Amino acid sequence: MLRGSSYSTRFQNAKKNWVDLQTKKNRTDPRAKKNQTNLKAKMIRKDVRAIKKQVDLRAKKNQTDLRTKNYQVDLRAKKEPGVFRRCSRKHECYFINGTERVRFVERLIYNREQFVHFDSDVGVFVGDTPNGEIQARQWNNDQEGLELRRAQVDRLCRNNYEVSTPFSVNRRVPPSVSISLVRSSSQPGPGRLLCSVMDFYPAPVQVRWFQDGQELPEHVVATDVVPNGDWTYQVLVMLEIPPRHGVTYTCQVEHISLEHPLSRHWEMPQDTVRSKILVGVGGFVLGLVFLALGLGFYLREKSS
Structure with missing residues (x-):
């Protein structure tokens, strides 16, 4: 009994001495330190990969949830006309x-x-x-x-x-102004006068119509000031009353690029049908005169 107990004690002491020796060797051996460092680095990299994998899985799950929510919103927008969700x-x-x-x-x-x-x-x-x-x-x-x-x-x-x-x-571009007669099958009379104010900058502009020097604030219809896409604007202003003969109509434009208001005048031209008749009658009379002269010369030559 004593002999067995003594043997067990000596074995435990030997084992302890061997463990202490290995521990001391690991502390003093550079290669052992390097192995321990590499082992720790491998464990850290393994942990980083595991964390990154979890983050990627969460990101994919969030993207899937977001696509699902967007899909649900799109379906709801299709079912509810006028809902834009923007x-x-x-x-x-x-x-x-x-x-x-x-x-x-x-x-x-x-x-x-x-x-x-x-x-x-x-x-x-x-x-x-x-x-x-x-x-x-x-x-x-x-x-x-x-x-x-x-x-x-x-x-x-x-x-x-x-x-x-x-x-x-500071940019200034003066407008170009023109007046034209716009004919319409739905409106009686010769048509309506249209004042076209084109290619000006900046946008604020004032357009007025005058009849023989008297302003016509009523019966005027204007479009919105429309951008041309090249940093210039345009606007159309129509006079709703039909023009008359012997009356002068004026379109006056005021803009910051102009020192003085820019005016364009327009008068109703003479009746084209009447002018054609007068030209035809004049040509006919002139033809008769030449015919009479020619006939007179012919008779004179024949009698002589």
Whole structure:
């Protein structure tokens, strides 16, 4: 019994000594340290790959959920005519007397309805709908976001004004003006006068009709000022009353590019049918005169 117990004790001591020796060897052996470092690096890379795989799986799941939601929205939009489900943001700058006073406005629109906006003159978000009021209260708690939008007056508006002034604010293109008679089968009379004001910039323009020097504020129909797509505009202004003989009609255009108003005059031409009859009668009379002269010379030659 004593002999067995002594043997067990010696075995445990030997095992402990061997473990201590291996531990000491690993601490002092550079190759062992390198192996431990490589093992730790492998374990770290394995953990990184596992985490990345989980992230990729979550991203794929989120994309699938997003596509599913978009598909459901599209189906709902098809079932509900007039529902667009689109959110847009508009930034606007307003200038008074150059950059003396500048106002920045940010508008947020959902389904073609403005639900919240920011006005630099107010300094905070203002809700335009019940949901917009809730959103405005949340955004107004973000002081950093409010300061960023207040700074847009200088960073966005004033900066872009200085850049775009040469070709947008100071640019001037005078209009070309012409008057034409537009005939219509649905309206009685010779037709209606149309004043065409073409290729001018900027857009604000004033067009007026006069009859023998008297302005005709009524019976005037105008189109909207339409952009041509090349930084110029056009507008058509029609006089609804039919023109009369012996009356002078004037189309007067006022534009910032003109030192003085530009006027074009128009008078009803003579009746073309009557003119053709007079020309025909004159030609016939002239023919008779030549015929009489020729016959007189012929008779004189024959008698002699």
